Amino acid sequence: MDEKRCFVIMPFSKTTNDHTEEYWTEFFHQFIKPTVDNLGYECIKSTARPKNIIKSILEELVSADIVVAVLTDNNPNVWYALGTRHALRSGTIMVIEEGQKIPFDISQYGVIVYTDKIAKRAQFEKNLEAFIEDIETTLNLTAQLLTSLANEQLGHVGLEPLLKIHL
Numbered sequence: 001m002d003e004k005r006c007f008v009i010m011p012f013s014k015t016t017n018d019h020t021e022e023y024w025t026e027f028f029h030q031f032i033k034p035t036v037d038n039l040g041y042e043c044i045k046s047t048a049r050p051k052n053i054i055k056s057i058l059e060e061l062v063s064a065d066i067v068v069a070v071l072t073d074n075n076p077n078v079w080y081a082l083g084t085r086h087a088l089r090s091g092t093i094m095v096i097e098e099g100q101k102i103p104f105d106i107s108q109y110g111v112i113v114y115t116d117k118i119a120k121r122a123q124f125e126k127n128l129e130a131f132i133e134d135i136e137t138t139l140n141l142t143a144q145l146l147t148s149l150a151n152e153q154l155g156h157v158g159l160e161p162l163l164k165i166h167l
Contacts, residue, residue: 003040003041003042004040004041004042004065004066005041005042005043005044005060005063005064005065005066006036006041006042006043006044006064006065006066006067006068006132007044007045007046007060007061007064007066007067007068008028008032008033008036008043008044008045008046008067008068008069008070009045009046009057009061009067009068009069009070009077009078009081009082009085010024010027010028010045010046010068010069010070010072010075010078011024011070011072011073011075011077011078012024012025012045012046012047015072015073015075016073019072019073027070027116028045030121031114031116031121031124031125032068032070032095032128034125035124035125035128035129036066036068036128036132038129039129039132039133041065041066041132044060046060057081058084061081061084061085061088062088062089064091065091066091066092066093066132066135067081067082067085067091067092067093068092068093068094068095068128069081069082069085069092069093069094069095070095070096071094071095071096071100071102071106071111072095072096072097072100073097073100074100082094090135090138091135093112093128093131093132093135094106094109094110094111094112095111095112095113095114095124095128096111096112096113096114097113097114097115097116098113098114098115110131112124112127112128112131114127
């Protein structure tokens with residue numbers, strides 16, 4: 001079985017005086033990655049590199065089992081990737097720093113509000129773990145239902161590639 005993958009869409013350069021490139025790197029490595037890794041996912045994020053970054057991001061948005069979108073500081077690249085992922089498949093978790101406004105259009109999807117203080121890390125990890133487990137349960141049930149319906153209607157057709165793309 002292939003390893004499960006989590007792709008994190010987030011800023012990777014300075015967005016504010018408090019949120020520098022170093023801040024974002026540490027936030028990924030100290031807050032997001034350990035929790036996701038502990039749940040059995042390979043956790044990666046986009047990085048600035050000379051080759052076609054858009055192509056590699058799109059490939060990850062299509063293929064990742066779960067995407068975590070960090071909405072803090074309203075980075076336009078994150079919003080673009082989030083919209084693309086929502087159009088392609090489900091399995092997205094949104095997080096935003098405490099004190100920042102959650103846009104109305106996404107407020108009903110559920111957004112994890114976090115504080116980057118070490119003392120609050122345990123609560124962030126608990127919330128992230130709960131969202132991932134909920135997605136896994138929902139995706140498994142949806143895949144089972146679609147497979148059952150397809151087998152009933154179409155016979156045994158082998159829908160795994162279709163399910164992987166659309167779920």
